[in-house]
Structure formats: structure tokens, C-alpha cells
Amino acid sequence: MSSSRVLVLNSGSSSVKYQLLDMRDSGRLAVGLVERIGERSSRLKHTPLATGGPTRESNGPIADHDAALKAVAAELAQDGLGLDSPELAAIGHRVVHGGKHFTEPTVVDDTVLAEIERLIPVAPLHNPANLTGIRTARALRPDLPQVAVFDTAFHTTMPESAARYAIDVETADAHRIRRYGFHGTSHAYVSRATAKLLGRAPEEVNVIVLHLGNGASASAVRGGVCVDTSMGLTPLEGLVMGTRSGDTDPAVIFHLARVGGMSIDEIDTLLNKKSGLVGLCGDNDMREIRRRIDEGDARAKLAFDIYIHRLKKYIGAYYAVLGRVDAVAFTAGVGENAAEVRAAAVAGLETLGLAVDGGLNAVRGDEPRLISPADARVAVAVVPTDEELEIATQTYALVRKTN
Numbered sequence: 001m002s003s004s005r006v007l008v009l010n011s012g013s014s015s016v017k018y019q020l021l022d023m024r025d026s027g028r029l030a031v032g033l034v035e036r037i038g039e040r041s042s043r044l045k046h047t048p049l050a051t052g053g054p055t056r057e058s059n060g061p062i063a064d065h066d067a068a069l070k071a072v073a074a075e076l077a078q079d080g081l082g083l084d085s086p087e088l089a090a091i092g093h094r095v096v097h098g099g100k101h102f103t104e105p106t107v108v109d110d111t112v113l114a115e116i117e118r119l120i121p122v123a124p125l126h127n128p129a130n131l132t133g134i135r136t137a138r139a140l141r142p143d144l145p146q147v148a149v150f151d152t153a154f155h156t157t158m159p160e161s162a163a164r165y166a167i168d169v170e171t172a173d174a175h176r177i178r179r180y181g182f183h184g185t186s187h188a189y190v191s192r193a194t195a196k197l198l199g200r201a202p203e204e205v206n207v208i209v210l211h212l213g214n215g216a217s218a219s220a221v222r223g224g225v226c227v228d229t230s231m232g233l234t235p236l237e238g239l240v241m242g243t244r245s246g247d248t249d250p251a252v253i254f255h256l257a258r259v260g261g262m263s264i265d266e267i268d269t270l271l272n273k274k275s276g277l278v279g280l281c282g283d284n285d286m287r288e289i290r291r292r293i294d295e296g297d298a299r300a301k302l303a304f305d306i307y308i309h310r311l312k313k314y315i316g317a318y319y320a321v322l323g324r325v326d327a328v329a330f331t332a333g334v335g336e337n338a339a340e341v342r343a344a345a346v347a348g349l350e351t352l353g354l355a356v357d358g359g360l361n362a363v364r365g366d367e368p369r370l371i372s373p374a375d376a377r378v379a380v381a382v383v384p385t386d387e388e389l390e391i392a393t394q395t396y397a398l399v400r401k402t403n
């Protein structure tokens, strides 16, 4: 029997998203999510698409990512899709920080694991979870290739002028301080899907991709190649996010330490977990923020306005970086669902050829779609991301090549 299945694990700081795919037709056999790992109210949601069975949900404490992955393996086994299946060709893992070293998907060995571990200080919310996912999967199926697909890989093409901070070169190099960028698997997938939507080859189009999830980043993609992105050394730089501040004056940190008496760890937690939308108004979910705005809540409105102001600045910046823009693509949880965010982000940019058609923008759906008026100079699009499919595709291509 030929092995054509790939299990994809997208381990986040407190969640694991997973998909089992058959790569002969990229069909999904099972999808699921473990949320609130480490809390008492963890939840596992599993949909066995292959059997047509109902979605199963279970609640109860799941202590860590190791336990989460074992619970996922048990769910899959219940549908006859267990990790012991000879049809499984590989397990693909999203790894957030690959540094400068990893520009391609990579079969994991001990050296690769050590490098991912070395990068923990620059992705403290993500790389530890990714590592646990790989280690647990490897223990369950030591004979299978485990493939790491890095968020940073797509951004390694950025020119030095975009990738370097203007700080002392020797100090920066000694500590590998540069702008790496993240969500690259999504930016790559969405920029290609946007070209397809326009009926053109990726090499022909310049796209600004706005990945607006809980973490959020923008990228400038010229002819399929990333030339700038808003996240930097870590996923803290750039846009306003669910819990992260995005851009601030670095002197805020000196001030909080010297005048506010806060420790470096306290400031790290403040900027990564207690800032962004949650810090501004107490909620990080855009649905809740919209509901509060509708009720006249001023703090929610200010949080929304700050979020939009930053987003608009990045659209303008990347317009200037690219010179010619063919499309602006909105993706991820907020980008795909929040019509009011899309409308507000491009409002007033008509002189740049950017506009949203109210009717088209209000349409909901899972397919890539244009929301700009028919005569617009620049296409504005909603392009759902599929990081799991992209990871599976890259993983399968690599194992086919190496076998």
C-alpha cells in the first residue's frame, strides 16, 4: 500500500490545530482542535470527515502539549485513522521560528531539534509548543519522517535593507538580531491564491497580504517573493494584535524598567500577553469588540481605531515599498470575517486606487473573493488562508523527493 497521508500539527502557545490529509487529492480525512491547554477547561473538538461521523467534543483538563497530542492520537484511532496506520507518509509540523538557517521545509533530526530549541528565546510563546509536538509525534511513530515547516522561511528573501535594524552591526550580528518575520506559510499561500484569483501567475503580481488572526502581520510580496514584513526578531513587532502591542518606541521598555520599576520578564509579559486589543479594552476577540462598539462603548471604539490606524499605516508603507500594487488580500480570523475591519482599513485610500464595495464586502463565504468595485485599479480580496494544507503539501513534496 502506498503511503499518501500526512498529519499536520499546528501547535500554538495554548492550542493544537490538526488535520489529517490524503495527498492524492489533498482531501481532509479529519480535522480538529485542542484549546486552552494547561487550563482546567481544556476542550478537544474532532471531526472525522472520512467516516462522515459527527463532530465529537470533550471537555476536561489537558495538562500540556504532550497530553494534547496523545488525546488527538486517541481520537484518530477511534476512527480507524490512528498514527499506527501504514498509510501515513509523514507528520508535518508548523515551527514558528527557524532563524536564518532554515529556508526550506526540513526533515527533523537531533540537530534540527537542537536548533529549534536554541531559538526559544526569540519565540518563547511558540517554539516550546512546536518542539513538544515534534517530540511526542516522534515518540509515537519513530519510523516516520517528521517535517518542520517554518513560519520564517518565506521571509528569508527579504533584502538586507528591510531585514536589518539600524543598530550597531557588530552587536546585532553577535546576537543574530535581525528581522525574521512570521506567518510565512500563510503569506506564501495567500499571495499565490490571490494571483490565482486574479487569473495571473504569482511572478506577475505584487500583493500586500494582511494576515489578521490573534497574531497579525502584513507582508509586501513582489512577484511571489517576500520583500518586507511587519514582524521582526520576534512576533511582537508590527500590527496591533489580540494581546501583543506591535510597534512601540523601544524606550517604553527603558522607561517601564527605570521609572516603573518593572522587571524585564514583567515587561515581556505586558507587551506580549497584556497589550494589543486586550490591553486597550479588555477583549481580544474582534466579534466582542464590535458588539461593544454597537453598544456605545468608548474604550472598545478607541481600541478598534488604534488597530485600524496601524493597519492603514502598513498598507501605505508597503504600497511605497512595492511601487505598484495589484492586490491587497485580507486573511485569517479577523481578515476573513470582519467586514468592518476591511472597510475601515482601506477607507480614504481611493487616491491609491483602493476601495471596497459595500455589497461585495458584506458577502460571507469560504472561497477567495474580490471585494473591490469592478473598475478598481487595485484588487481588494478576501483570501482564506490554509496553513495546514500548505504545510501538508510542502511536507509531502519533501518526503516524496527524499524517498
Ligand SMILES: Nc1ncnc2c1ncn2[C@@H]1O[C@H](COP(=O)(O)OP(=O)(O)O)[C@@H](O)[C@H]1O
Pocket (backbone or CB within 6 Å): 212, 213, 214, 215, 242, 284, 285, 286, 287, 332, 333, 334, 337, 338
Ligand atoms: N466572525 C468573526 N468576526 C470577527 N472576528 C472574528 C470572527 N471569527 C474570528 N474572528 C477573530 O479571529 C481571531 C482568531 O483568528 P485566527 O486566525 O484563528 O487566530 P490564531 O490562528 O492566531 O488562533 C479571533 O480572536 C477573533 O478576533
Ligand SMILES: CC(=O)OP(=O)(O)O
Pocket (backbone or CB within 6 Å): 012, 096, 126, 151, 182, 183, 213, 214, 215, 216, 235
Ligand atoms: C507567529 C505568530 O504570531 O503566530 P500566531 O498568530 O499563531 O500566534
Ligand SMILES: [Mg+2]
Pocket (backbone or CB within 6 Å): 213, 214, 332
Ligand atoms: Mg494562526
